[in-house]
Each structure stands twice: as C-alpha cells, then as structure tokens.
Amino acid sequence: MSQIHARLAGVTRVFPGSAGHGDVHALGPVDLDLARGEFFSVVGPSGCGKSTLLEVLAGLQTPTQGAAAFEDKPIGAETPEGVGVVFQEDSSFPWLTVWDNVAFGLKRTALSGAEIETRVRDALAFMGLKDFHKAFPAQLSGGMRQRVCIARTLVLRPRLILLDEPFGALDQQTRLLMGDELLRLWRETGATVLLITHALDEAAMLSTRVGVMSSRPGRFIDLVETGWPRDRDSRIVADPAFGAVTARLWSNLRGESLKAMGHA
Amino acid sequence: MTRAGAWRLGLLAGFALALELATRTGAISHTILIPPSAMLARLAGIVAEGQLVDDIAFTLLSVLTAFALAVSTGFLAGIGIHALPRLRRALDPFFATYYAVPFFVFYPVMIAIFGLSKLPVIAIAYLFAVVAMIVNTLNGLDRIPRVLAKVARVHRLSWADAAWNVKLPAAAPNLFTGIKLAIAYAFIGTIASEFIMATSGLGYSIAYAYNNFDNRTMYALMLFVVALVGAINLGLYEWEKRLMKRRTGR
Numbered sequence: 228m229s230q231i232h233a234r235l236a237g238v239t240r241v242f243p244g245s246a247g248h249g250d251v252h253a254l255g256p257v258d259l260d261l262a263r264g265e266f267f268s269v270v271g272p273s274g275c276g277k278s279t280l281l282e283v284l285a286g287l288q289t290p291t292q293g294a295a296a297f298e299d300k301p302i303g304a305e306t307p308e309g310v311g312v313v314f315q316e317d318s319s320f321p322w323l324t325v326w327d328n329v330a331f332g333l334k335r336t337a338l339s340g341a342e343i344e345t346r347v348r349d350a351l352a353f354m355g356l357k358d359f360h361k362a363f364p365a366q367l368s369g370g371m372r373q374r375v376c377i378a379r380t381l382v383l384r385p386r387l388i389l390l391d392e393p394f395g396a397l398d399q400q401t402r403l404l405m406g407d408e409l410l411r412l413w414r415e416t417g418a419t420v421l422l423i424t425h426a427l428d429e430a431a432m433l434s435t436r437v438g439v440m441s442s443r444p445g446r447f448i449d450l451v452e453t454g455w456p457r458d459r460d461s462r463i464v465a466d467p468a469f470g471a472v473t474a475r476l477w478s479n480l481r482g483e484s485l486k487a488m489g490h491a
Numbered sequence: 492m493t494r495a496g497a498w499r500l501g502l503l504a505g506f507a508l509a510l511e512l513a514t515r516t517g518a519i520s521h522t523i524l525i526p527p528s529a530m531l532a533r534l535a536g537i538v539a540e541g542q543l544v545d546d547i548a549f550t551l552l553s554v555l556t557a558f559a560l561a562v563s564t565g566f567l568a569g570i571g572i573h574a575l576p577r578l579r580r581a582l583d584p585f586f587a588t589y590y591a592v593p594f595f596v597f598y599p600v601m602i603a604i605f606g607l608s609k610l611p612v613i614a615i616a617y618l619f620a621v622v623a624m625i626v627n628t629l630n631g632l633d634r635i636p637r638v639l640a641k642v643a644r645v646h647r648l649s650w651a652d653a654a655w656n657v658k659l660p661a662a663a664p665n666l667f668t669g670i671k672l673a674i675a676y677a678f679i680g681t682i683a684s685e686f687i688m689a690t691s692g693l694g695y696s697i698a699y700a701y702n703n704f705d706n707r708t709m710y711a712l713m714l715f716v717v718a719l720v721g722a723i724n725l726g727l728y729e730w731e732k733r734l735m736k737r738r739t740g741r
C-alpha cells in the first residue's frame with residue numbers, strides 16, 4: 228500500500244470562455260501528494276481555485292491538463308468509491324428530514340437497517356443534532372444545516388474526506404469545538420482529510436500540513452508543516468509555535484490577497 | 492379551524508345570505524338570478540333523480556383525460572426541451588405568447604379533424620393545459636440547485652436514482668404549479684368547449700338549460716361547477732401548503 232493516498236500531478240483547469248469573455252484559467256499547474264492519514268488544509272485568496280481543486284479530486288471536474296489519482300488509480304469523470312465531499316454551499320435536501328438527509332447515502336449501501344440506525348444516531352449526537360432528527364432543513368440555522376451535510380458525508384466513513392469551507396456558516400466558538408470533533412474523528416478513523424478554509428487559525432490548529440495558494444490561477448506558494456502531535460486539540464492555540472505558524476501563513480497570503488482584490 | 496379559515500367561511504356565508512335576501516326581496520329579479528337556496532334545492536333534485544349524472548361523468552372524464560395527457564406529455568416534453576438548449580431558445584417566444592391566443596377560435600378546425608364527438612373538446616382542453624405543464628417543468632428543472640446534482644454524483648447514484656430521488660423532488664414545487672394550472676385549464680377548456688361544440692356534458696347542459704329558459708337548472712349546474720372546481724383547487728392548495736411548510740419552515 229502506497230503512502231501517497233491522493234495525488235495531483237501538473238493539474239490545470241481552464242474554463243472555456245463564453246461570448247465576450249476569454250477563457251478563465253482557474254487553477255494550476257498544481258502538484259500535490261496527500262500522505263495517507265494526513266490532515267491537509269488549503270488556504271488562499273477568494274476565487275483562487277480552491278473549490279476547483281477539490282472538485283478535481285472529487286471527480287466532478289476533469290483537469291484541462293495533468294492528472295489526478297486516488298489510491299493509485301486515476302480519477303476519471305466520476306467520484307471514486309471511498310471519497311466523501313462536503314460542499315461550500317448548503318447542500319442539504321430540503322424535502323427530507325434531518326434523519327433522512329443523514330441516512331441518504333447509507334440507504335444505498337448493503338448495510339443492515341440496524342447498522343444504519345446506529346450510524347445515523349451516532350452522527351447526529353456527534354454533530355449536536357440529536358434533538359432535531361425530525362426537523363426539516365428549513366427549520367434549522369445555516370450552521371446546523373451545514374452540520375447535517377457533514378454528518379451525511381461522515382456516516383459513510385470515507386477514506387478521503389474533502390471539506391470545502393464546512394465551518395463557514397458557524398460562529399467562532401462552535402467552529403473551534405467542531406474543529407476538535409473533526410480532529411477526534413480524524414484520529415479515530417485514520418482518514419485522510421483535505422480541508423479548505425479561509426480561517427488561518429483553523430488551518431494552523433487542525434492541520435498536519437497547510438498549503439498556501441496564490442491568487443488565481445491558484446498554485447501552491449508555500450507548504451507549511453505544523454509539527455503538532457497527533458492527539459492535539461484547540462488548546463494548541465496557546466502554544467507559542469501556533470503564533471509562528473499563523474504568522475507565516477499570513478505573511479505569504481497577504482500579498483496574494485491584495486492581488487486578488489486588485490490592489491497590487 | 493384557523494382564524495383565516497373562519498373568516499373565509501364567514502365571507503362566503505355572508506355573500507350567499509346577501510344574495511338570498513336580495514333575490515327574495517325582489518331587489519334582484521328572478522329572471523336575472525334565483526336565490527341560492529333555490530339553486531341548492533334544484534341541485535339536490537338533479538342529483539336525487541339521477542338526471543345529468545351522465546353529463547357530469549362525461550365532463551369529468553373529458554377533464555381527466557385532458558389533464559392526464561397534459562401532465563404526462565407536458566412533463567416529458569419539458570424534460571426533452573430542457574435537454575436541447577437550441578430547441579428551447581427557438582421555442583421560448585412561442586411559450587411566452589401561447590396563452591395570448593384565444594384558443595376557442597380553432598373549434599371549427601377541431602371539429603373538422605375529430606368530428607362531433609368528445610375528442611375535439613378533449614383536444615382543446617389538452618392544448619389549453621399542456622403548455623402550462625411544459626413551461627413549469629422547464630422552470631423546475633432550471634431551479635434544481637447545481638450543488639444538489641453534485642451531491643448525487645459524489646454519492647455515485649445511478650441516473651434513475653438521481654432523477655427520481657434528487658432532481659424530481661428538487662423540481663417538485665414548480666411541477667406542482669404546473670399540475671395545478673393544468674387541472675384548472677383542463678376544466679376551463681372542457682366546459683367552455685362543451686358550450687360551443689358538444690352534444691352532452693355539463694357545459695352543454697348549462698347552455699341547453701339557458702336556451703330553454705330553465706333558469707333553475709342552469710343556476711344549479713353553475714353552482715355545481717363552481718363548487719366542484721373550488722373544492723378541487725382548495726384541496727390542492729392545502730396539500731401544497733402542507734408540503735411547502737416543511738420546505739420553507741413557514
């Protein structure tokens with residue numbers, strides 16, 4: 228079994244232009260090796276191609292150039308088995324209850340009804356949604372809806388979890404606690420995680436490694452190893468090294484963010 | 492009952508009572524309008540004697556046929572047109588102006604094609620209803636959030652599974668609108684056509700009663716049509732409200 232769990236090699240994505248607009252070079256070329264079981268975060272200015280990168284790994288977009296692979300098999304035009312995705316936008320099904328939303332993928336597996344029930348119940352408890360299993364998404368806050376989507380992905384126990392700003396709709400306190408829960412889950416399942424975030428402290432606190440992307444077309448301009456112990460949690464923010472990591476991320480990102488805003 | 496419901500019922504009852512008084516006191520002449528109680532009595536008579544049961548059945552069958560055809564073919568046509576953007580761009584102006592055409596002017600054509608049977612009635616009712624279903628199917632398909640289609644893909648759903656369990660429910664609110672309009676238009680198309688080109692049916696019987704100065708039967712049948720269509724649409728409205736309540740939380 229190779230230590231490299233997922234790989235991007237020279238991946239470029241260009242969106243063909245429409246009438247009056249030229250092509251949009253959204254991403255790359257990007258090279259990236261995700262080690263099995265690592266927690267990798269991506270930070271980068273708005274519009275730099277982060278979601279595009281995630282969708283290439285998810286098999287939702289084919290690279291214009293280069294290739295992507297998961298568990299040594301090329302990623303084609305469909306999502307490989309074992310990959311779970313949480314999208315940036317709210318993607319809960321408004322016509323299903325919270326329970327049925329979370330069970331959506333499980334019902335399509337060969338698992339027994341009892342096993343499905345256990346997994347859904349555990350996931351709801353884990354996400355703080357226990358009392359809302361009968362509610363419809365419209366009755367929940369944006370942050371709770373996003374947790375439903377996270378639960379829907381996690382119950383399938385993916386080996387590679389792709390998360391696109393999953394905590395964007397949460398307040399800072401909940402965000403830190405959810406980060407802890409995510410770390411616990413990551414430790415327990417041994418899954419590989421790729422997390423896109425715009426919060427530098429979140430990236431610094433959770434990750435084994437953080438990739439800093441340039442403004443569009445996004446490329447990695449820095450890869451920062453955090454060196455945290457495996458059984459860390461949000462209290463790491465008190466560690467002096469935490470400040471150093473965050474500072475390094477920001478010094479890289481500041482110029483790129485200015486560029487993305489057209490100020491450079 | 493809700494407060495609004497009580498108000499609604501009160502308004503209806505008040506209106507009926509006002510009509511009753513106005514006709515009983517002679518403020519409105521009986522040659523123009525008969526008292527609602529007389530309409531009801533006549534309607535009860537019609538129902539009890541089993542008269543017009545055939546007409547009612549005949550009309551409802553035409554409405555149902557036109558409605559079922561309009562919803563099924565309109566839905567399929569909507570899916571087909573949605574998949575062909577070029578065709579859609581060509582058709583859009585026609586859809587937009589379709590309901591500006593006074594359909595009933597085509598009745599001689601329909602009779603020439605189908606003869607004097609219930610077919611021309613069904614054809615007009617169908618043509619009247621089908622475009623509403625097509626347009627609302629297109630709207631529904633347009634409004635499926637792209638991210639939900641992506642969720643279907645990352646869950647590796649089969650084409651049929653994704654269509655049935657993600658796309659259809661996501662488009663459901665618009666499809667429901669299409670169905671509601673189709674049933675209303677099927678009724679209008681059927682009864683209006685029966686006035687001009689049928690030899691039986693509710694519309695025909697109303698026209699027949701009118702031509703024979705049988706005001707009581709005419710009004711009794713009108714009341715029946717209004718009550719029937721009102722009840723069907725109220726039922727649909729309540730059902731839709733209940734469905735949407737979950738989705739919107741309101």
Ligand SMILES: Nc1ncnc2c1ncn2[C@@H]1O[C@H](COP(=O)(O)OP(=O)(O)OP(=O)(O)O)[C@@H](O)[C@H]1O
Pocket residue numbers: 242251252253271272273274275276277278279280315443
């Ligand atoms: N389907 C598409 N067609 C054309 N251009 C696209 C498409 N999807 C994305 N883009 C463009 O590609 C670029 C990168 O988009 P992407 O969504 O990957 O950025 P992002 O880093 O995720 O941004 P954000 O931080 O705002 O989520 C943007 O300029 C965007 O406008």
Ligand SMILES: [Mg+2]
Pocket residue numbers: 277278279315391
């Ligand atoms: Mg994005």
